[in-house]
Amino acid sequence: MSQDTDGEIASRAFRIVGIFRAEMAATEKQFAFVTITAAQQMLKLGESVSEVSIILPMYEEGEQVASALRADLHRADYEVQTWQELLSLVTAILRLYDGFIFLWFLVVFIAMGFGIVNTLLMAVFERIREFGLLKALGMKPWWVIKEVLTESFFLLVLGMVIGNSLGFLSILALSGNGIDLSSLAAGLEFVGMSRVIYPIVHGKDIIMANLVVFILGLVVSVYPAVKAAKFSAVEAMAHT
Amino acid sequence: MNILECTDIEKSYHQGKVEVQALRGVSLSIEKGGFVALAGPSGSGKTTLLNIMGGLDSADSGRVTVDGNALDEMNQSQLANLRLHKVGFVFQAYNLIPVLSALENVEFVMLLQGVLPIDRRERAKAILDDVGLAGTYDRRPAELSGGQQQRVALARAIVSNPSIVLADEPTANLDSKTGKGLLEMMREMNEKKKVTFIFSTHDHMVMDYARRLVQLRDGQVADDLVKEH
């Protein structure tokens, strides 16, 4: 039963020839499929259709395709909308979620920064005598800084190799069966999320994360490096 | 000609509220090619004076010149440069970088100086041979005896032909026989290569090796004796 183009009640009976199973029960309840001619007859649409939905391979492409379509269909009686415009609630939730992720990254990176400073400070203090000796032998403060930064560089590279490998391995393991969120399914349906989610890797994200780790790592290493360069040789050598 | 000149050196340390006067106006001229012992009881200021002579520590007042360079006019980087090229150090212990082999320890100073790898290897080997360590190039400090470690330190101190070698109780951790061996070696280097040596000690056996004996007491020069040989 529905409203036709004249605003009258249109109804007809259909014989159910099959049922479908969707990711979510809500989808199953919401939609019934009929042939396009049956629908056009019932709603007195003639040859017309009221809406064309396009599914794109990547969700980010929506805006781009929409504006291309708008440019091509510059007749006023077509309206082109992206899913973000149609589902503004979902869009808002996703944006909030992005905010959370950003905060999460911020916390992780700050923790990482302290971790690196701590490790390097310990590594420096442990060898305070050696640094004293190096300075006594005529190593300039600037050399000592370079030395500690080089060490930090190698630590970072090693850490990144291990971290990236672990990351890829876990993605590889999870991409087979995905992450099953069935137990949370009822809640997730509300935002239109599926029961099983699959991790995807974006090249851009990998490069960004590694770059941030690398640069942040080197920047925070300056502090222990300067510290090492500042020990006076006499103090350091007297240290037991 | 004097290679090192100290004029009215004063230095005090603060330990909490207590002020300790380590040096009270020390003046000393060391001639080129000298082999000088700094003697004196514990706490007389030997280490403090050697550190100031080598630019490791700064005097409160007075002036030190090494090979014509006034140390008080130099910044940290210039002092480092002076130590690198003109001063060799031998300390009482922990002279060597533990992760480097004997040969690499000797090469290290030349690496800082920018000597080419082939040259530095050659010179390091030659000097280790000179101090009687021909078979121990690849051993780490932990795999060397105390006497051998001090010889490596001596080799490192003289390998770049410094104007002066400062040795703070170089034999204090060695038994007397090994200590004698090191001193013979030092004197040989002094005679053969004309390197100036200043070393501190409170051991009479060590003082006997010196050609000049400077006695410190309470931060002052109490006696300065040039021995005839």
Ligand SMILES: Nc1ncnc2c1ncn2[C@@H]1O[C@H](COP(=O)(O)OP(=O)(O)OP(=O)(O)O)[C@@H](O)[C@H]1O
């Ligand atoms: N870093 C320091 N802080 C405080 N006082 C110090 C410091 N270094 C040395 N002193 C004091 O300065 C004085 C001279 O010390 P120095 O180490 O020069 O004597 P020394 O002749 O080398 O003694 P030793 O034979 O025991 O090595 C001593 O009274 C010592 O306690």
Ligand SMILES: [Mg+2]
């Ligand atoms: Mg001393």
